[in-house]
Amino acid sequence: MSPFTLRWGIISTGNIANTFCKDLLVDPSTRKADDVFHKITAIGSRSVNSAQSFLNNLNSSQDHFRWGVSNGALDGCSAYGNYDQVYNDPNVDVVYIAAPHTLHHKNCKDALKAGKNVLCEKPFTLDAEEAEELIGLAREKGLFMMEAVWTRFQPITYAIQEIIASGRLGKLKRITADNSLDFKLDDRVESHRMLDPALGGGALLDLGPYPLVWALLILHHHPNNVDRSSPKILNSYQTIYGRTGVDSASRMLLEWDGVGQADLRCDLTCHGYMDGVVIVTCEEGDLVVVAPPSKPQTFHIIPHGPDPSRQGKVIEKETHHYPLSPGHGMAYEADEVARCIQANKKESDRMPLEESLMVMRILDEVRRNGGTKTKDLRGTAGQ
Structure with missing residues (x-):
């Protein structure tokens, strides 16, 4: 049976995004996750040049991260100079929000309004009011959303x-x-x-x-x-x-x-x-x-x-x-996202939205x- 392929859009191109994306390139079998395959299909940054530079860096990955490059995890990936193009890219199933936490609410809200599932870095939002609004919007839209508390999945x-x-x-x-x-x-x-x-x-x-x-x-x-x-x-x-x-x-x-x-x-x-x-x-x-x-x-x-x-x-x-499997330990949470979306779940039992709130x-x-x-x-x- 072929693994389920989840297509990721990446918001922001800082250090945490680089770490997360490289972990998506590690062979899932090294962590007994043969049921999923992660593909990065869009990268959004403040300019096309910075997005392309980020993508070029991923393409030059070595060691355990080379597996994904060699097996098509970056094939056809688009480099965008803004975030809206990521949200509206039809080849994106889920958006990973790696921007500073004061921007999490806006980025998540824009992604959800565009019909995209969301994985958002911690802290989930700046305050509880923002979290409540996002949870309500995700449920209204029938979309999956999860806070990226990677420790829970190790x-x-x-x-x-x-x-x-x-x-x-x-x-x-x-x-x-x-x-x-x-x-x-x-x-x-x-x-x-x-x-x-x-x-x-x-x-x-x-x-x-x-x-x-x-x-x-x-x-x-x-x-x-x-x-x-x-x-x-x-x-x-x-x-x-x-x-x-x-x-x-x-x-x-x-x-x-x-x-x-x-x-x-x-x-x-x-x-x-x-x-x-x-x-x-x-x-x-x-x-x-x-x-x-x-x-x-x-x-x-x-x-x-x-x-x-x-x-x-x-x-x-x-x-x-x-x-941990090779990499930094962030792939486990990505596997959880893939399995939840494949099963049409709107939140993770392991990282429920009520606990983020x-x-x-x-x-x-x-x-x-x-x-x-x-x-x-x-x-x-x-x-």
Whole structure:
């Protein structure tokens, strides 16, 4: 049986788009995805020259990415100097939105209005109002839409969820999750997207989705959260970067009633603890995820301490490896999109739209209680 071919249009030609597109060129059999084939049929940028340069770079790909070039994944791809031509290209089934997050709402809305399915980078939108409008429009149009939270689709996350849900580690107590790096803020120009309040700069919107995804995977999807209730925000705090007024760090404490608490942080001023970016504390031991939080490949199960009376429980440290297929790890989410569209599904069970909306509401509350210059920043819903 021939694989299902999904034709992609690409919006914006920055680094994240390059990473995503190269992963589409990797042989799907390397990740046991022989049922799908990804073809890039349109690229939109601010000029034809930049779109063509992006395409030329893809065509010159080597190593694992050469497979797609050699097997027709770029054949007939059009380079456009604007986004409307991508939205209106009849050879495009789904549009990948890789623009800055302040433009996600407009780009998604234009794509949906043109009748295109959408995969949009995180954060899904600037605020919850934008997300609500897009979800309503996608449902009205009967189109597929998903936030590109690639971590959800990597092999390790399924394995971790399975261990936690099995009860092998006993009752879940809490988790901590951290996404931090030393971004050298003082060395950046104030117009940099990470420092500019008008562009939604700061740690929260850029780094914050990763700690949140681990909280959702482990706590929100825990069997004890039977009705998938949203968490309470018990506390949040933002450190303000004086030069531009964005947050240099954000922290939040969430609680899922009857399940556990999540202590989450993101920081642009220092690196986090690389050997424990996510720590799931359970009654019988800890499950500790090794960095990076966006695409980890190793976790440890660590007993709380030697105790001869606990035979049959967690008594020795274990290390588990779940290597990614060749590439960067983004192809797994693309495979999910292809399978959903082939099955005529309008959203992913693994990344439902209601959870994207939930995340935006959490980020909104943290941002608006934080006192940064992005506190009152509103999106373009209704425009």
